[in-house]
Amino acid sequence: MAHVELQGISKSYGHVVVCRDVNLEIEQGEFVTLLGPSGCGKTTTLNLIAGLDDPSSGDIRMEGRRVNALSPVQRDVAMVFQNYALYPHMTVAENIGFTLRLRGIRKAAIRARVEEVAASLELGDLLGRLPAQLSGGQQQRVAIGRALVREPKVFLFDEPFSNLDAALRLRMRAEVKELHQRLGVTSIFVTHDQEEAMSVSDRIAVMHHGRVEQFGTPEEIYASPATRYVATFIGSPQIELFTAVIERNGDEAALRIGPARIDLPAESYPGLAEGSAEGSKVEVGIRAEHVALADRGIAATVRLVQPVGPSTHVTLDWEGGTIVARLNGFARVERGSRVHLDLDTRHLLLFDRKTGQRIAAH
Ligand SMILES: Nc1ncnc2c1ncn2[C@@H]1O[C@H](COP(=O)(O)OP(=O)(O)OP(=O)(O)O)[C@@H](O)[C@H]1O
Ligand SMILES: [Mg+2]
Structure with missing residues (x-):
């Protein structure tokens, strides 16, 4: 278990800047997810933490110690x-047990541990097969098993469920979260799936x-997104954005x-009730659960x-x-019917149109 800190981490490949001044402090035993679309630098960041690649600038610390020069094994x-x-x-079986063999653990102990991990991943019947004889989802579970077989200081998961079918993916989310609750090993997880990130994480970057646009708990990034980008990336159905003109209405x-x-x-948006805001434009985000008929x-x-199922998106x-x-x-x-909208104005999210930063806190 380790406290992990990224301080001013940047990474470039030639002219291509992949990570820009990433600062993250991950508490000991915390489950943190790096969330973002393809190409945003998630795998690169994870590789830097693992020690598989070197940052162009910045420090990586584990348990307070600078580890930039340490190998993945040393970390x-x-x-x-x-x-x-x-x-x-x-x-x-050999794939899952490989790291234990490297550590010189006795054969019988390795076999017992491998069988235990394989059973939890439903790989018990496949222990004698080669990777080429497995489906993509089964290979992915072997890769997960190889990490789970020992108790490292930090688990790093890079899109570990991307090749599993929908049902298995849901089960694995629960498994990984329970495993984390049981072992308490600091875990850094990468996904582009916002719902997956919300469901497993203590905090999400x-x-x-x-x-890093925002680093916070699932509730913070959902209910109080720092930017328009975060607001649109998180939540399904996606938040709807409108351009609005600010008008005065007496004191409000x-x-x-x-x-x-x-x-x-007025109490929620004190800044906007001031005369100077009259006529200026903002972007307004409204989530589907705050719209009623x-x-x-x-x-x-x-x-x-x-x-x-539990709800209807209209x-x-x-x-x-x-x-x-x-x-x-x-x-x-009914499709085509005329209705009226009731917007819950307590939950409107307002954004600066130029910077995308959220305006006014509740
Ligand atoms: N060795 C490299 N040389 C040059 N560019 C690279 C290299 N590795 C990654 N990149 C670029 O860096 C960017 C980030 O890549 P990275 O693999 O970290 O993205 P990601 O967020 O993990 O995406 P995905 O969800 O598709 O896996 C991409 O534009 C990628 O093309
Ligand atoms: Mg990746």
Whole structure:
């Protein structure tokens, strides 16, 4: 178990800057996810932590000690690679037990430990097979097993579930989280799947073009995103954004989106109620769970009805654009019907149109 710190880490390959001044302090025993789209620098950051690559500048510390010059073995990290990297000439059992053999552990003890890990990953019947004789999902589980077989100071997982089918992926999320709760080993996990990140992490670092845009708990990044980018990356259905003009309404402020006028609770947005903001534009984000249908209010037409089980996503056209409402259960709404929108203004997210930074805290 180790406290891991990245201080001003940058990484370039020639002219290509891949990581830009990444600063992260990961507590001992914490489960942290690097989340972001393809190419944002997640694998590179993980490789730097593992010691498989050197940063162009900045320090990596484990348990307070600078480890830049240490090898992966000296850092005592166990990594599950995005591309598995199994030994092709070794069986499943040999692949999983390999690091234990390197440590000179007795054969019988290795066999027992390998069987235990294989059973938890449902690989028990495949121990004698070679990687070429396995499906992609089975190979991925062997790669996970190889990391789990010992207790390192830090686990590093690079998209470990990307080749598993949907059901197995959900089960593995729960398995990895339970395993972490049991062992308490500091874990750094990489995924581009925001729901996966939310469901397993203590904290999430949302990455964008090699930078960390926000580092916070799932609740912080969902409910209080620091930037428009974080707000749109997190949450399904995706948050809807509108350009709004700020208007005065007595002492209070209001937002005009197309023909609709939305009063803002002054206590939530004190800055916007000041006269100087009159006429300026902001971007407004509204999440689907904060949109309801009502008898009166903003007129809209139902465009699309998508039941997803516990809720129904209803896409609506109104004069300000398109918006999605998440209604409970199987909502009884018909395509083409005329309805009214009720927006929960306590949860509006406002962003600066130029910088993308969130304005005004609740
Ligand atoms: N050795 C290298 N030389 C040059 N560019 C590289 C090298 N390794 C990675 N890159 C570039 O750095 C960027 C980040 O790559 P990285 O593999 O860290 O992304 P990622 O976030 O893990 O993406 P993915 O989700 O697709 O795995 C990409 O644009 C990639 O092309
Ligand atoms: Mg990657």
